[in-house]
Amino acid sequence: xxxxxxxxxxxxxxxxxxxxxxxxxxGVRRLPIIIGGFEAxxxxxxxxxxxxxxxxxxxxxxxxxxxxxxxxVEVLISDLRENTYYATIKLDVSSLTTDIDAxxxxxxxxxxxxxxxxxxxxxxxxxxxxxxxxxxxxxxxxTDEANEAIERKNQTNETRVAALQNKLREAIExxxxxxxxxxxxxxxxxxxxxx
Numbered sequence: 502x503x504x505x506x507x508x509x510x511x512x513x514x515x516x517x518x519x520x521x522x523x524x525x526x527x528g529v530r531r532l533p534i535i536i537g538g539f540e541a542x543x544x545x546x547x548x549x550x551x552x553x554x555x556x557x558x559x560x561x562x563x564x565x566x567x568x569x570x571x572x573x574v575e576v577l578i579s580d581l582r583e584n585t586y587y588a589t590i591k592l593d594v595s596s597l598t599t600d601i602d603a604x605x606x607x608x609x610x611x612x613x614x615x616x617x618x619x620x621x622x623x624x625x626x627x628x629x630x631x632x633x634x635x636x637x638x639x640x641x642x643x644t645d646e647a648n649e650a651i652e653r654k655n656q657t658n659e660t661r662v663a664a665l666q667n668k669l670r671e672a673i674e675x676x677x678x679x680x681x682x683x684x685x686x687x688x689x690x691x692x693x694x695x696x
Contacts, residue, residue: 530630540606547613559610573615576608581625
């Protein structure tokens with residue numbers, strides 16, 4: 502499914518990591534991806550239209566792609582294994598396509614420079630994506646969601662299960678049964694991974 506960048510946020514407790522929050526283009530699910538500071542800076546500079554005095558690594562990569570006559574067709578975040586995301590950059594060179602293995606952060610940094618569409622596989626979105634509790638769209642809420650994503654990624658499965666069980670209780674108390682069902686399913690998936 503096609504996604505767009507919703508936000509980029511850091512957290513003081515994250516040890517320099519950033520959360521890149523992706524949102525379904527034609528849906529509400531969101532996917533947080535934890536990335537390093539260099540990649541976050543590279544993506545942020547491009548999104549804000551700021552050109553550094555010398556090319557960054559992702560600018561250099563785009564320049565090489567352009568000079569070889571290739572086109573970045575799309576970027577796909579294709580898999581999630583042991584809390585690590587995997588991505589590919591699909592290149593078209595003289596009507597021949599090839600998939601290049603890449604870290605999602607690098608693939609997205611290339612995509613924002615080339616205007617390529619970003620996709621996330623259904624498997625990845627269903628395993629690690631979430632629906633926001635409300636679709637208010639405020640920037641503060643997006644930052645909060647990104648910060649929560651960093652915290653979630655840093656927790657062990659047991660800690661995540663305990664935190665989700667607390668959220669489940671809160672959702673039931675608020676009679677938000679749809680969100681409670683989503684939480685229940687996530688808890689069950691985590692328990693299966695642990696066993």
